[in-house]
Amino acid sequence: MATNAHTGPMLKVENIHVYYGNIAAVKGISIEVNAGEIVTMIGSNGAGKSTTMRAISGLIAPRRGVIEFEGRKISGMPGHEVTALGISQSPEGRRIFGRMTVDENLDLGAFLRNDKDGIAEDREYVYGLFPRLKERIHQKAGTLSGGEQQMLAVARALMGRPRLLMLDEPSMGLAPMLVELIFNTIRQIREQGMTILLVEQNALAALDIADRAYVLESGVVKQQGSAKDLAASDDVRKAYLGG
Amino acid sequence: MAVVTTPGTGTGARRLRRVAVPALFLIGGLSVPTVVTNVGAFEDRWFPLTTMVLCGIFVMFTLGLNIVVGYAGLLDLGYVAFFLFGAYTAGWLMSSFFFQIDPGIHIFDAAINPDSPGINLSFWIVVPIAAVVAAIAGVIIGAPTLRLKSDYLALVTLGFGEILPQAFRNGESIKGFNLSNGTKGIGPTNPLDMGWLSWTGVGKDAINVFDYKTRYYVIFALCVIFILISLRLRDGKLGRAWLAIREDELAASLMGVPLMRTKLWAYGVGAAAGGIGGAFYCVSLGGVQVDTFNFQFSVIVLCMVILGGMANVYGCILGAVILTWVNYTGMKEIGNSVNNTFGTEISVPKYQFLIFGIVLVLMMLFRRDGMLPAARQKHSREIDAQIEKIGTEGVA
Structure with a gap:
């Protein structure tokens, strides 16, 4: 595999803008995922998490900005070609x-x-x-x-x-015990060397297993940093973790 | 939670059925002309070979549309377009229509006059050409329209099914070039040629105008070939991709299924069957008439797919045979019998669409998956109910 030839982040999303018709769902989001990491995007409904993920997997093309996977531009590619490059997604709502x-x-x-x-x-x-x-x-x-x-x-x-596994809301609608089971498995998958991008509303669980995190709000990145720091930050605690 | 098992997983009964059903269809189909012509007057009235030949043609169409609607789940209301292309291809390539070409081109043909002008190819050369022409038409129509979803796709295909016959109706003089001969149609076409079978002692160069037995065997053979193709495709990678698209397009795309290409394949293969059926129809009747190509045709073929059982090849065959027979013989003869018995004068065929409508409504109420549902669909209602239940519970 040509993975090793590339240096720098595995996935690089640069200042993308995504629209549904005339409505801007993502207004200039930039994120990076390095090989071997679990990175999570957290935020409330309508923050643009799932839309960003959809843009990465080629289901919707960003109007502006660039997405690169292992140094190759993938924004604008149809979904099946993105999958062929090594990005798999477990979509929102399971499907x-x-x-x-x-x-x-x-x-x-x-x-x-x-x-x-x-x-x-x-x-x-x-x-x-x-x-x-x-x-x-x-x-x-x-x-x-x-x-x-x-x-x-x-x-x-x-x-x-895949070389990059994207999970969209894996905890949605599940009982706490099952959420724990799913998250334990995600941890297990990572230990096998998988790179994971995780979108979650359950911020506590997500920050617990992630290395780094992006906090999204109304289509922009509000905060970013190591998951540990963010879990400790007052703003995040107040907004997403219930104090 | 109730466990829904896969229908008949790997049992002996299933294996038996896998052999028995095709064998039954094959033997039944092959014996039709013998049975029908040997039993006597009753069968001639109720099961004339002319209708049996039409049954074969409609089986071909139904199998083709089944790939588009049944396998890939794309609602096509303009299937008549592919029928039209197949029929006109045969008209163009098997007659003296292009009289400008003189001396004519003759390749293994059975033209009455061996020196006739125009393009005169053997039917067996025209069949693959008609399939390719129709498939290309399918891809050309599909490329811009297949990005649309469900209802919108149905509407646009309906539009194409209306536009094309109109274009051919008025295609008498396209900048002086006569493409379709307008309402007069193309004809007569050369008879079906069976010269390549002459070594067996069966074939003649040109078959007789009244030789419906040979016509029947020809369309039967073409159908068998297409059935084999259908089954093979269903079980292959393409079949799985169609199924995935039918289930959930977005998820299919995430699995790496190329949506456009996969849908275009369905259109192309389905159209090819329409082309083959159209070419045979033209040759069997000895010409093309533009009035043949109307919206009704698309609807009736769709009914055959639905009635028989979507995505099930044998169901489609059954649906096509039954509806064709009802259309061309059944209604008329049942009406005659009723009128003779009771001394009435009801014109039963006039109520064809009323009866069709009632049958379809009843089917949707009581047997939504058709007479012979595809194994995959058999339990779909049961599963749908369970999915709904789980959906409301949310958590398990």
Whole structure:
């Protein structure tokens, strides 16, 4: 892989502006993700977190600004090409393929790959991460519980063997116990050397596992720094952590 | 939580069905001409071979539209456009229509007059050409329209299905060039040629005008080939990509499925079947008439897909055969029987669309996935209900 040839941050988002029609959802956001890090974007509803993520994965093109992945410009590329470069996303709301089985969902996660052995290996790996999915291997994904669907969404993203894994609101709508389980797994995935960009409303949980964090508000970066510092900062505590 | 198992996972019954269903269709299909022409007057009235040939043509169309609507989930209300391109391709390449070309081009053809002007190709050369022409038309129509979603796509395809026949109706003199011969249509076309089969003793150079048996076997063979292609595509990578797009476009894109290219493939392959069916239709009738190409056609083929079972090849075949028969023979004969028995004078075919409408409404109420639902869809309602339930609970 050409990963090593590149120096500097793995992902570089430079001053992007993203619009839905005439409405600016992101007004000049810049973030960086270095190889091996967990970086999180936190902020309330409408802060522009998910939109930024969508712009990175090519679902929507930024009107201004540049996104670079491993030194290559990816802003404006269609989604499937971005995926082919090594960015996988577990989208907001999970968006698993409800009428396909768990196993078929994983197959689609590996859609762009042709290495049979590697795919089989990764399948074992994700079933190891989420043993509950293995129990439901032939079950239609739409009948899984919310937590299981989230596991499947993460597992499916991993099946692309990405170099950058993006997780959009993995804790959404889950009971505290399941949130903990998901976040523990994220930690585990990182220990295998994965670089992760995490979008979360659950700021406490996100800051707990992240190395660095960006606090977004109304489409701009309000604060940034190490996750530990931000978790300790009064502003952040007041705004997002309930005092 | 109730566990929904995959329908019939790897059991012997399933394996049997996988062999039995195609075998049944194959044997049933092959024996039609023999049964129909040997039994006598009753079958001639109720199951004339002319209708059986039309059944074959509509099976081809239905299988083609099934790829677009059933597999890829793109609602196309203008399928008639591809039928039109196939039929006119045969008209152009199998007649003396381009009389400017004199002496004419003759390649393995069965023209009555071997010195006739125009382009006279063998039907078997025209079939792939018609498929390619229709597929290209599909891609050209698809490229700008497939960015649209569901209802909008349906509307634009409907527009194309209306515009193209109008263009051909008025295509008599495009800057002096006669493309379509307007309302007069193109004809007569050369007969179906079976010369390449002469070594078996079966084929003749040109088949007889009344030889519907050969016509039937030809369209049957073409259908079998397209069925094999359909099944193969469904189980391959492209089939999975179509399925993903049908389920959730955004998620499919995130998995790396190239949306445009995948949709264009569906359009192209579906259109190719329309082209092949159109070419055969033209040759079978001996000409093209622009009035054939109307919105009704697109709707009826769509009905066949829905009635039979979306995304299920065998369901589509069943839907096509039943509706074609009802359209061309059933209504008329049922009406005649009723009138003869009760001495009434009801014109049953007049109520065709009323009956169609009622059948469709009943289908949507009681058997939403068609007569033979695709295995994947079989439990969809059950799953939908469960998804809904989980959705409201939110947490598990």
